[in-house]
Amino acid sequence: MKRVLILGGGFGGLATAHTLRTLRPDDEVVLVDRATHFMVGFRKIWDLLGLSPQPAVHGRLADLEQFGIQVIHGAVTKLDPDGRAAEVGGRRLEADALVVALGASLGTDRIPGFSHYALNVYDPRAIARNREALQNFSGGRVLLGVFGLPYKCPPAPYEIALLVQEFFAGRGVAATMEVFTPQPSSMPILGQAGCLVIEGRLMARGITFLPNHTATAVEEGEVVFTTGRRPYDLLLGIPPHRCPAVIVESGLTDGGAWVSVNPRTLETRFPGVYAVGDVTQVLMANDKPLPKAGVFAESQGRVVAHRIAAAFEGRPPDVTFEGQGGCFLEFGHGEAAMIEGHFMAEPAPQVRLTEASKEYLDQKQAFEQERLRSWFPQDDN
Numbered sequence: 001m002k003r004v005l006i007l008g009g010g011f012g013g014l015a016t017a018h019t020l021r022t023l024r025p026d027d028e029v030v031l032v033d034r035a036t037h038f039m040v041g042f043r044k045i046w047d048l049l050g051l052s053p054q055p056a057v058h059g060r061l062a063d064l065e066q067f068g069i070q071v072i073h074g075a076v077t078k079l080d081p082d083g084r085a086a087e088v089g090g091r092r093l094e095a096d097a098l099v100v101a102l103g104a105s106l107g108t109d110r111i112p113g114f115s116h117y118a119l120n121v122y123d124p125r126a127i128a129r130n131r132e133a134l135q136n137f138s139g140g141r142v143l144l145g146v147f148g149l150p151y152k153c154p155p156a157p158y159e160i161a162l163l164v165q166e167f168f169a170g171r172g173v174a175a176t177m178e179v180f181t182p183q184p185s186s187m188p189i190l191g192q193a194g195c196l197v198i199e200g201r202l203m204a205r206g207i208t209f210l211p212n213h214t215a216t217a218v219e220e221g222e223v224v225f226t227t228g229r230r231p232y233d234l235l236l237g238i239p240p241h242r243c244p245a246v247i248v249e250s251g252l253t254d255g256g257a258w259v260s261v262n263p264r265t266l267e268t269r270f271p272g273v274y275a276v277g278d279v280t281q282v283l284m285a286n287d288k289p290l291p292k293a294g295v296f297a298e299s300q301g302r303v304v305a306h307r308i309a310a311a312f313e314g315r316p317p318d319v320t321f322e323g324q325g326g327c328f329l330e331f332g333h334g335e336a337a338m339i340e341g342h343f344m345a346e347p348a349p350q351v352r353l354t355e356a357s358k359e360y361l362d363q364k365q366a367f368e369q370e371r372l373r374s375w376f377p378q379d380d381n
Contacts, residue, residue, distance in 0.1 A: 002027045002312050005093055007076050007086055008101030009033035009061045011294035012277035014375050015301030016099050017069045023309040029068070030095070032088050033061055034075040038375070039124060040368040041153060041294060042328070045160055047127050048134065049167050059376035066377050076102065079250035081270040097272045097308045100252065100259065101301065104152060104241040104278035104292060111147050111240065113218035118237035121160055122152070133234065134164070139173050140233030143223060145180035147215050148240025152278055152292045154187055155329040155339055157238055158198050161207050164236070166332040178230065180210035180223075189291065190339065194353040201331055241292070243279055256281070263290075263344065264320040266304050274308070276300035284323070285346050295325040296343075298371075328364040329353075336361040 004020055006013045009031055017031050037058035045051070064071050078087035084098040106122055108115045119130045121144075144161050161179040168175045179202065185195040186202075186209065199209045210230075217224040222231055243258050252259045252268060258281035261267060266274045277297030282290040290296060303321045310317035326340025338360050341351035354360065 002096040003094075004029050004097045004099065004308060005084070005086060005095035006031045006099045006101060007033075007079075008103055008277070009035065009038055009071075010101060010103050010277060010297060011371075012101035012297035012301040013099070014038065014059075014064075014371075015298040016101065016276065016305045017064065017301075018067065018375060019302045019305035020308065021068055023305060024312065025068070027312070028070065030070045030072060030093065031061070031064060032072045032074065032076060032086065032093070034073070036061060036073060040371065042156070042159075042364070043368065044121065044124055044127060045156075045163060048121070048131050049163055051163065059372050063377050064375075076244075076246050079246055079252065081250055081252055081268065081273045084270075084272050096312070098274070099301075099304055099308075100247060100268075100273070100275040100279060101277050101297065102244050102247060102279055105244045107148070107240040107242040110242075111215060111218060111237075114147060114237060114239055117218045117220060118147075118235045118239075120239055121236050122156075122238055130236075134167065137168070137173060137175070137234050139168075139175055141231055142168075142175045142177040142234045142236070143180070143230055143232035144177065144236040145210075145213065145215060145223070146182060146238050149182055150289055150292055151238050151241050153327060154189070154291050154293075155198075155327050157181065158186055158202060159330045160236065161202060162205060162332045163330060165205050165207055175234075176208075177206070178208040178210055180213035180215070180225075180230070182212065182214040184211050186211070187339065189288070189343075189349060189351050190353050194339075194351075197353055198329070205332070241278070247279055263323075265307060265317070266300050266321060267307075272311075274304045276304055282321075282323075282344075284343055284349050286348050288349075290323060290343055291327070293325070293327050295327065296323065299323075299325060323349075328360060328367070330361065330364070331356045334358055334361060336364050338363075 039058045074089040085094040186198045214226045222229045259275040263282045278292045306319035307317040323344025326338045330336045335356040337356040338354045343349045
C-alpha cells in the first residue's frame with residue numbers, strides 16, 4: 001500500500017484525491033487543509049449580491065472520510081520536498097508521493113492602505129462586511145480594480161463590475177463606476193476582438209474602463225497609481241496574489257514567484273513531488289502564464305492522479321495536461337458568456353469569447369452543483 005499526501009482542499013486537491021481513490025482504492029490518500037469547507041470561488045459575488053438560485057452550499061472537507069480520504073485539518077507549517085513530507089500541527093507527514101495544491105495567498109499587505117480602505121472582494125471571510133457596505137452605499141464614485149498580476153479568475157473584475165452596477169441600479173442608487181487593471185486590455189488572452197466585446201459591455205452600462213493603471217497605494221478617498229490618482233467613495237479591490245510562504249521557503253519555487261512545473265506532467269524538480277493549480281506557473285506557447293482558474297486546477301489534479309497511479313504500478317504514464325477548458329463571465333440581465341478554448345495549443349493559445357446567453361448562465365450555476373455532488377456526500381448538501 002502506498003501513501004499520497006495532498007496539501008490543499010481546493011479544485012486541484014479534491015480532483016487529485018477523488019481520482020486516486022478511484023484508480024488506487026487500496027492506497028492511503030491524505031488531504032490537508034486549514035479550511036473546513038470547500039467553496040466554488042464565484043459564489044463569493046453571488047453571496048455578496050444575493051444572486052444565487054441555490055442556498056449557500058459549501059462542501060465539508062471532513063465528509064471526504066466517507067470516500068476513504070483521510071482529512072487532516074490544520075496549516076502546513078513546513079515543507080520538505082526532498083523527503084516528500086510536510087509538517088502539520090507539529091506532526092511530520094511523509095508519503096510516497098506529494099501533491100502541493102495550496103492555492104495562491106492574498107497579499108493585501110503589498111499595497112499600503114488596501115486592508116484599511118478597500119473591500120477585498122476575493123476574501124470569503126469578508127462577504128458579510130462587503131455586503132453591508134454595498135447595501136449601505138447611498139451613491140457616488142465606485143472604483144473597482146486589479147491591484148496586482150497574476151490573479152485568480154481573470155474575468156472576475158469585469159463580471160463584478162457589471163453585477164454591482166446592476167445591483168445599484170436595481171436599488172435606485174446613483175453610482176458612477178470605473179474599473180481598472182495594470183494590463184493594456186481587459187483580457188489579453190482573447191485578443192483585440194474579444195477585449196472589445198468585454199469593454200463594450202462595460203461602456204454600454206456606463207462603466208469606465210481604465211487599462212494600464214498600476215496601483216501603488218490606497219489613501220482615504222483616493223487610489224494612487226504610477227500615473228496619478230483616482231478618487232472614490234467606495235473601493236472594491238482584487239489584491240495582489242503570491243505563493244504561500246511555506247512553499248517559497250521549501251525551495252519549490254527555485255527563487256521565483258511561483259512553483260515551476262513541467263507544463264504537461266505537473267512534476268517539480270523533486271522526484272515524486274507534483275504541484276497543481278494556483279501555486280504553479282505554467283507557461284503557454286506564447287510564453288504567457290496559464291490563467292489561474294479552478295477548471296485548470298481540477299484538470300491538473302486528475303492528470304497528476306493518473307501519473308502517480310502509473311508510477312506506483314511501474315508502467316509508463318499516458319495522461320498529460322492539455323489545457324482545454326474555460327471560465328464563465330456573467331454580463332448581468334440573466335446572461336453569461338464563456339471564455340473557452342485550448343490554452344496550451346501550439347504555436348499559440350486558441351481561445352474565444354462565446355456569445356452571451358441564458359444557457360451559459362444556467363451552465364455556470366450547474367457547474368457548482370455538479371462538483372459538490374461529485375466530491376461530497378449528497379445527503380449533507
